[in-house]
Amino acid sequence: MIKENISKVLSEQVNAEYYSAYLYLIMSAYADRTGFKGVANWLFIQAQEEMAHGTHIYQHILERGGAPAFADVKTPEAALGSIKDVFKKVVAHEEYVTGLINNIATIALKENDHATYNFIMWYVNEQIEEEASANEILNKIDFIGDNLSLLYNLDVELSARVFTDPFSNTAD
Numbered sequence: 001m002i003k004e005n006i007s008k009v010l011s012e013q014v015n016a017e018y019y020s021a022y023l024y025l026i027m028s029a030y031a032d033r034t035g036f037k038g039v040a041n042w043l044f045i046q047a048q049e050e051m052a053h054g055t056h057i058y059q060h061i062l063e064r065g066g067a068p069a070f071a072d073v074k075t076p077e078a079a080l081g082s083i084k085d086v087f088k089k090v091v092a093h094e095e096y097v098t099g100l101i102n103n104i105a106t107i108a109l110k111e112n113d114h115a116t117y118n119f120i121m122w123y124v125n126e127q128i129e130e131e132a133s134a135n136e137i138l139n140k141i142d143f144i145g146d147n148l149s150l151l152y153n154l155d156v157e158l159s160a161r162v163f164t165d166p167f168s169n170t171a172d
């Protein structure tokens with residue numbers, strides 16, 4: 001049976017994952033409306049991944065006999081100035097989420113909850129990827145500068161991203 005404080009912090013993470021989904025949908029809508037359909041696609045898939053994360057953590061709480069707690073999902077800040085601004089915010093947000101995940105790992109270890117520790121390690125690794133891919137795009141945007149044709153190429157590149165359920169091959 002999962003301890004109450006672990007169940008609480010995991011429930012907060014479910015909320016944070018849905019917040020992330022909202023954030024990326026807001027960004028995706030901004031990109032779509034400004035003509036960057038590829039960027040919009042990348043962000044839309046990012047939002048889908050966040051929802052999959054939220055559901056996965058929710059299922060873990062239930063599987064361990066816990067009671068998921070539900071709180072309001074905050075509305076993310078909608079003001080975005082440019083595509084570069086979007087990716088600066090993606091990087092900053094993923095760094096923030098990494099901190100939340102690390103905190104869960106720390107609490108799980110302190111509570112001797114190796115099941116949650118093992119579970120959350122998937123997210124520790126996922127955050128390495130999340131930060132790396134967002135940073136890679138931000139670096140490309142920095143390199144591109146004002147070159148519109150390179151920016152167009154990046155948009156085409158990001159349009160190729162497709163959603164694959166990260167948990168389709170696991171029993172989690």
Ligand code: OFO
Nearest residue numbers: 020050053097130
């Ligand atoms: Fe849930 O991975 Fe991004 O935040």
